[in-house]
Amino acid sequence: MSLFDPISAPGCGCDAAHPRLASVPVALTNALACVPPVTRTEILPLHLAMGRVLSAPVHVQTDLPRFDCAAMDGYAMRFDDASLGTLPLCGVAAAGQAPDTLRPGTVMRIFTGAPLPHGADTVVMQENTETAAKDIVLARKPVKGSHIRRRGEDQRTGGLLIEARHRLDALSIGNCASAGVGRVQVLCRPKVSILVTGDELTAPGTRLTEAAIWDVNGPMIQAALTAAGCDVVDLIRLPDDPDLLCAALFKLARRNDMIVTSGGASVGDRDHLSGALKNLGAQVHVSGIAVKPGKPTTVASISGTPLLALPGNPLAAFTMWQVFGRAMTARLSGARSEQAVCRHIRITQSLRHTPGRCEFRPARIAGYGPDGIEYATCSNATHSARLSQALTADGFVLLPAECDGLSQGDMAEFLPFQ
Numbered sequence: 001m002s003l004f005d006p007i008s009a010p011g012c013g014c015d016a017a018h019p020r021l022a023s024v025p026v027a028l029t030n031a032l033a034c035v036p037p038v039t040r041t042e043i044l045p046l047h048l049a050m051g052r053v054l055s056a057p058v059h060v061q062t063d064l065p066r067f068d069c070a071a072m073d074g075y076a077m078r079f080d081d082a083s084l085g086t087l088p089l090c091g092v093a094a095a096g097q098a099p100d101t102l103r104p105g106t107v108m109r110i111f112t113g114a115p116l117p118h119g120a121d122t123v124v125m126q127e128n129t130e131t132a133a134k135d136i137v138l139a140r141k142p143v144k145g146s147h148i149r150r151r152g153e154d155q156r157t158g159g160l161l162i163e164a165r166h167r168l169d170a171l172s173i174g175n176c177a178s179a180g181v182g183r184v185q186v187l188c189r190p191k192v193s194i195l196v197t198g199d200e201l202t203a204p205g206t207r208l209t210e211a212a213i214w215d216v217n218g219p220m221i222q223a224a225l226t227a228a229g230c231d232v233v234d235l236i237r238l239p240d241d242p243d244l245l246c247a248a249l250f251k252l253a254r255r256n257d258m259i260v261t262s263g264g265a266s267v268g269d270r271d272h273l274s275g276a277l278k279n280l281g282a283q284v285h286v287s288g289i290a291v292k293p294g295k296p297t298t299v300a301s302i303s304g305t306p307l308l309a310l311p312g313n314p315l316a317a318f319t320m321w322q323v324f325g326r327a328m329t330a331r332l333s334g335a336r337s338e339q340a341v342c343r344h345i346r347i348t349q350s351l352r353h354t355p356g357r358c359e360f361r362p363a364r365i366a367g368y369g370p371d372g373i374e375y376a377t378c379s380n381a382t383h384s385a386r387l388s389q390a391l392t393a394d395g396f397v398l399l400p401a402e403c404d405g406l407s408q409g410d411m412a413e414f415l416p417f418q
């Protein structure tokens with residue numbers, strides 16, 4: 001594999017170096033295969049539908065524009081009267097007013113958006129006229145039919161405007177409004193709960209005992225799920241207790257479309273996730289990935305409910321959310337093709353990398369090179385416990401598994417944060 005191949009290219013090296021760990025592309029395929037998109041639907045007024053996924057297509061309710069109308073402020077006229085040169089001004093046509101009839105041999109004042117008066121076939125911009133008493137003098141001969149928006153030239157009644165499974169944003173909501181659609185049928189938000197484990201964890205803002213630390217991953221995953229359009233049902237913090245973990249997972253699996261956990265995913269005596277999954281008879285789809293950071297990441301299903309288990313180290317949890325969480329929740333939401341897209345950049349400095357696991361290293365886009373290609377800067381190593389490493393970054397530079405480093409100016413793939 002060369003550095004120009006995408007990290008998802010077959011044979012990127014992850015599998016070979018770590019036979020018991022899945023490569024990122026294999027893990028991603030397995031993870032997505034266990035996520036059933038939500039099918040529950042609801043009808044919402046348009047103003048509450050931002051970020052929601054259409055469950056049915058949207059069709060146009062009327063021709064757009066609904067009627068022939070002026071595209072400029074000026075004068076409506078019959079083209080055949082243009083040879084008269086000077087025409088008396090008779091009447092006004094404004095937006096929101098039903099159209100009058102234009103008397104032959106006259107012009108009518110007209111404003112942008114006003115329905116074209118009956119009998120008129122041309123609009124002259126006011127800049128191309130002069131006024132003399134109550135007459136309008138044409139400065140030049142108009143083009144027949146100019147400055148008119150024709151009925152239906154944008155959309156036709158009944159036409160397909162937006163396909164099902166599109167995620168609504170400001171642009172598509174604007175288009176729905178223009179088509180007269182006030183309510184939309186959407187898929188329900190996926191219900192997702194978060195389970196954060198660790199004896200040492202305390203809610204941020206509360207007092208810390210001697211060896212306690214604040215829970216970083218709970219609020220971070222909650223924010224990420226909300227941004228991904230999920231309905232976060234519960235954020236539960238548990239000590240490192242296998243029975244409590246089993247009971248909580250069992251309960252959450254019955255009430256949610258997906259579960260995200262943090263911590264306890266590795267191999268220590270206090271890491272209870274794999275034991276709990278075994279006790280619950282869960283199907284394990286991914287158990288360890290040849291990636292840095294994020295090696296212990298696990299994906300399973302408990303009674304059909306997908307579970308993404310993120311490592312406790314906060315930068316590892318953030319990275320694996322970006323790679324797996326985003327993709328899994330996008331699929332869960334029912335939205336079509338929301339795959340993360342990498343792009344190619346050059347790196348501003350040489351980077352060392354230990355061959356074995358492919359690496360997602362936080363990087364900042366620093367500008368463009370003389371060849372028009374973006375440059376990215378990153379730190380010399382990825383520290384999975386240092387979340388602030390990503391704070392000034394825009395995304396990750398991807399270091400392929402088998403490479404032992406990149407040289408200054410080399411191209412690499414870049415995965416932007418979302």
Ligand SMILES: Nc1nc2c(c(=O)[nH]1)N[C@H]1C(S)=C(S)[C@@H](COP(=O)(O)OP(=O)(O)OC[C@H]3O[C@@H](n4cnc5c(N)ncnc54)[C@H](O)[C@@H]3O)O[C@H]1N2
Binds near residue numbers: 264267296
């Ligand atoms: N012997 C081995 N030890 C470890 C391995 C290994 O392969 N062999 N893998 C390491 C890797 S890689 C990672 S990543 C970590 C992740 O392990 P866990 O998922 O079991 O995470 P914990 O042990 O629970 O915690 C790790 C670390 O992160 C802190 N943490 C946990 N949760 C939070 C939270 N919600 N907010 C802030 N910080 C959190 C925790 O205090 C620990 O410092 O395992 C390595 N070990």
Ligand code: MOO
Binds near residue numbers: 293294311313316385
């Ligand atoms: O997965 Mo760990 O994040 O390599 O430290």
